[in-house]
Amino acid sequence: MDEPTIVPLPVVTRTKLRSTQILTSLSQIVSELLQNSLDAGARQIDIGVDCEEWICWVRDDGSGMSKGGMDILGKGLEAGRYGTSKAYAPDSLDDLSTFGFRGEALASCADICCLEIASRTARSRQTWSIIVKGSKTLYDGPAIRWRRESPGTTVCIRDAFYNLPVRRLSHPVPARTLDAIRREIAAFALVFPHVSFTLENTHTVKDEKDMLLRIPKTTSMLTTFRHLYGRALAQHVDEIDETSGELRLEGFISLDGAHSKASQFLYVNRHPITFCELHHAIESRFASSSFAKHALDEAGETSLRSTTRRSPRKAEKKPVYVLKLTVPSQQIDNCLEPAKAAVHFRNKGSVVSFLSSTIQAFLARHGFSPSNVVDRGSPAPRKRRKYDFEDDSGYAEPETISRQVSRELSPLPLYTREKTEELVWTDPLSGQIYVVDARTGNSYRQSEPPPVASDGVTPFGRQGRTLSRQKAGGVEKSAMPEWIQEALEANDIYTVAENKIPFLTHIPALDPDAAEQTHHHGCHAPTKFADYLRTGQPYADATAASSRRFQKSDLRNAQVINQVDCKFIACLIDDSSGAEGPAAGRTVILIDQHAADERVRVERFLKELCLGYLANVAAGEDEDEGSLFRLRELSPPVPILLSRHEERRLRDPAIRRAFRCWGVHFVDITEPTCGAESGVDAGSTSGYSQVFVRCIPEVVGDKLLLDDELRDFVKGFLAKAETDPSFAQQRCTALDGYPAEGDEDDEFRWLRALRRCPQQLLDLVNSKACRGAIMFNDTLTHTQCENLVENLSQTAFPFQCAHGRPSLVPLINLGKEDARHRRVCRWSSFG
Template identity: 20%
Template sequence: MSIVRRLDKAVSLALKSNLQLNLIGDVIKGLVENSLDAGSTEIRISVQLDNIICIECEDNGHGIPPSELEKIGSEYWSSKGVLKLEDLEDLKTYGFRGETLHSLSQISKALRISSKVLSSDRSFTTVYNNGTHVVSLTECDDYGIGSPQGTVVKITGLFYNLPVRRTYISNTSQKSISQQIKLALFPLCATNPDLSIKINLIEPDVSCEKSILSVSKAVSPDDRLSTSFDLIFGNMGSSMVPLQSSHMDYKADSIFGLNPTFNISHRFIFLNKRLVMDERLYNLITRELAQLYKSQNVHRPSFAFVVSFTGPQHPSELTQGPQKTINTVHEIQTLTYLTKCLIDKVAVNYIGSLQHNKRMIDSFKEAPEKNKTRKIQPLKDNISPFFCSNLKLSKDDLSSVKLVGLMDQKFIVVTLVTKHQGTVLLALDQHACDERVKAEKLFQNYINNLSNCSVAIENITWDLPEMVMNLFSTFEFSLSTWGIRFISLNSRIILTHLPSVLTEGKLSHESLKSGILQYLSDLEAGKKCPKPPGEKWFETLPFIPDMIINVVNSLACRSAVKFGTSLDTAQCRTIIQNLKSCELPFQCAHGRPSMVPLTML
């Protein structure tokens, strides 16, 4: 019999630290936040990705007095002055929990913190080895910040006691880790215009350093937003328009861009320098910008935005998780008002010819949700979606279907005997049922012939920023899996092959580009898996790029029997028989019900 026991303290501390700092980007972000809290304006970081991972962070902050340095690294000890919850209202720092350095001490072979304050001509050091405080305080002479004050944190053997994490990092390319670090630091770079930061990657084998990130002090807040965007995502920030707005005690600095190369990974909202994850604001901006696109007859919206709000903060916004993000904004009405003001300015800047009807934004009312097309998803236990009645049908029940006749050249009327609820009279939507049959045949043919699905096309050439080029390089195999092949040349992608279903769909170059970029974004964000399972064709559907799914559904819709088409008995029986073999017989290719119950017999 198993015995419930308390985890060893060293194990629990390592696990807890890994929740806070599970990637190299998280570690560097935590160090930079500490430096910013200390008033730093210049930060230098070096990273060594060898068998032993080492990181060194130097800053010109106000330093740590010797009397306080010996307490650094103790859990829940902090210099931020937060003794009770009420103190959070006036908090001006990123940290206040006293967790970052303590967590680092538990997952590093050695952690060395050296610091010097302006009032002293000496520097002091405290050291942790294997999570144990071995040197509480000692004077040192190797202080190398090159400033009259500041702090140096040296980490040796990061993740030494987490072998799975080390294996993951060793199997990750330097390019991916560099991009991970950039993304982790983007919120800090974008919202701190006075910050100058340099990050170098040390390559021991060749004894040289490679620059990962170099950010200089900005001229203005909106200049920092666009330059930071350029550095992280390639030269795209310069094409974005800076916009400002204010209301009561809140202010918004932002940049907006409408461009086919933008996608969902290029959208950020900050509040008091903290990343906001509240989907209400993201959905509001996305919905309003999509409406602007719709007014210009653009089918697939592609846009980016970075919005930085500043104003009073609520304690609840600072205690929503270890990542220091804001999942739920307290003053949602005020930020909604400011957001709508910004959207109005976007309309003026980007669509000057549009007769934009200015809304009554002071009502703080959000527009109702639009009807969304449901994606193809298996129904639970193959149960039909008859939400308006107590009738529930399974796929097996379709074996008892008997044809009654055709009604109004729209519906095929049938009877069906259920296992527990008797006989039911059903109306099958002839278009929806035939669309379902054709969609599954198209998907099955495409998936079962992936190795031969690619056809040569007349070359399509796109000039893309560095970050997007990196995504093409990283996920080249995933794209080729679905029949999308290309040649990479400097900052240019040359598309040479496409799956035959896309050529049949006759997508425009703009739609094709937007669809591929969305798929790459989904892969990067983990919304799509790079490799399909490869067992049954139906299990592969969730892995297919949305662009291809939409085209197949469209082809099925266009070729399916239309309303108003008169069908003879043989044609009706054929549709019914084909529907019985479908994986999702109760819904059309777009997710709408394919049949409705009329009455019980």
């Protein structure tokens, strides 16, 4: 057999491989052309897209291209590649000042598209044009269609990916492509505020009013951000301009939190970058602060920091920022991939440290960081005491409070004896010197030795004990002062109102041999019911059912014994499978009555919600909206306040369809209700728009109408759709194979839609199920206990509540019933 030989790839193959790697989608093509326009010094960039026809064009007023430059591109294949007006000397490639320098974007377009360029320079009176397709020149001469009266360039792409049918089939749908292009333009507009941008969908545009995006020239990144997203997310901001050596960080961070990370923009040398360690450093700083809980809410101009505790169900706020990091070009490498969105640093540690310290300083300035606490040698930060110092407006600045606290505490002379553990404090009145534990606050006089219990345990210190303990008769007791003991005994308030919880001693196995073996090994100490429930673990005894797996069939066959302490239901489960081993036989279990009823209720609510969703998805757009979902008609419709950007997202038919699938219907939204799309003044508006909800799902209707739950649900849904473009599309597309054959007979078919249920709806359903369930100390009859256990056995997940807490715990294994050693037990007296 002949030895294999290595031969060079054909030129056509080489160029196609390069082109398909550089240009991956229609949005990537627009991005490359947009960057070329910015490198040409353009101040006005207009973009048109027709996703259905695979067409896009970019028009700018930059420096233009000469006819000689276009002739180089017209040579095709490799001869036309690597031609650029931004060429650098080999020794200066580490000092790049433009987005591109390799001359591959246009050549790649000529390989996989029909490329038309019409350009005019300041020295030329003629607009020259060239048309190239498949690296073959189709026309080269004076422009006919894209004539220009001033310098600039127009690049038009037609029939994109015509020779890559697989790329077309896997390409995102037009709505998602337009959204990606819109986000790409917005990202560059923020870092180039002196450039104006427009975007239009040429497939549907009829007038300038129909433009998808119009961004005017502004004076700063903040003004551009407010034009794009309104003032809702940038009402209160802290503008950043910090330097450290050759590093510089510019931009702003908002004090107003957002529901998603879609409003976070980080640039390195004006390049938008993908998620990397720099983003992680920012996230880590915000995560270790109180920003997520105490960020200002979107409530208009009068928004102040709330003094009430945020509900644990409320979504934590995400930071909003636009930051531009400038690093010397020789210190970074952003040529890792064609999009130039990934970077490597020569000294990554210094860059991350600089960024982290800037974020930490911002958090400290606005009271979100524990670094504001006055350090007096304590090894751990203490909680700052709250003082009410207000200015004329009634609002106390965090730094003002910090200064007042410092002046208030300064007269107390604290001297550090041991930095890591103890402090020395002198009482200004008595003159006595005390040693204070820095962590717990416990103290003793310096002239006296620290008290030590008889067992050698220090009454305070790292163990966190506040009262000394001593052993009397082998039993550890608290050495409580007599006057405290007498006060507690004399005060009826401290009397325990509940009866003592019954407890079981160890029950030996019924087999005499097993009983004798247990006797030799000793019996376990009495164990209370609360011990099992506190740990959530099964009974840790040799005869316990610790290794047994319970099934729903066990619950269906369970014998209800009685209610215990008005909190639990004791049941006897008999293993009828005939299994052998220590886990076989009869087992006593305790069922948490609240968790059990909560599980029954949450599945009933979710079933109604998910079945309505499945029916809506299967019906499509033609079905009557109200016939597939149990809806609550709101009359009059309920208004909710959204940011202008969110309202614009809600006008997307796909987003509204996704809401309808879950039973939320809006009054028709046709035109923006707040702010114009053109002009700089649009950014100075309040940035809010009012929309009206006319229908909501009945199952969570009461919950949605409480406080701001409806607004938070809509905002959370839109935030998820913003960060995950496929989120809304998944809810607009029918489930694969639904309804499946025989699916109607499956009682748990609703579980198929559960993974697509918005998290906000799940939280509301869980809350409703929890609040309305049977509570502790609710007395149940024997029949009610049986009904509850039966309903629990019919659920899909009977062994945990809606919040994940176990609904039952095995108590003890009684072994197999033996007719020779049968014992009579009065279960009615149990509990």
